[in-house]
Amino acid sequence: MKYINVGKERIRFDYVGSEEYEHVLCCLQCGYEFRVLLNRPSFSCSLCGNLNSIKEVSSFKVIGCIEPHRVSQTA
Structure with missing residues (x-):
């Protein structure tokens, strides 16, 4: 799965996610x-x-889904 993290967002390309998330359309x-x-x-x-x-x-055309970026916490 292709994705890119930008600030507090994660863009998953070639993916249609939940309706609660913004999507990038062309x-x-x-x-x-x-x-x-x-x-x-x-x-x-x-x-x-x-x-x-x-x-x-x-x-x-759906380019991708924009999801909140969740940073994993490691101790």
Whole structure:
């Protein structure tokens, strides 16, 4: 599984996670990447305005899931 830790976030690529986490989507119409919560009824690309309901995400590609980064504590 590919992932990257950035600050307090962990981005898991090519992965659709829980609706409670933000996801990185790519608009297939203009190529713009943006964050969105998948528990919303609809969303739109902030660059070109491409609008879709969450049930019709064919206009967007899921790049990855953004999860809180949990640092393991070692003594």
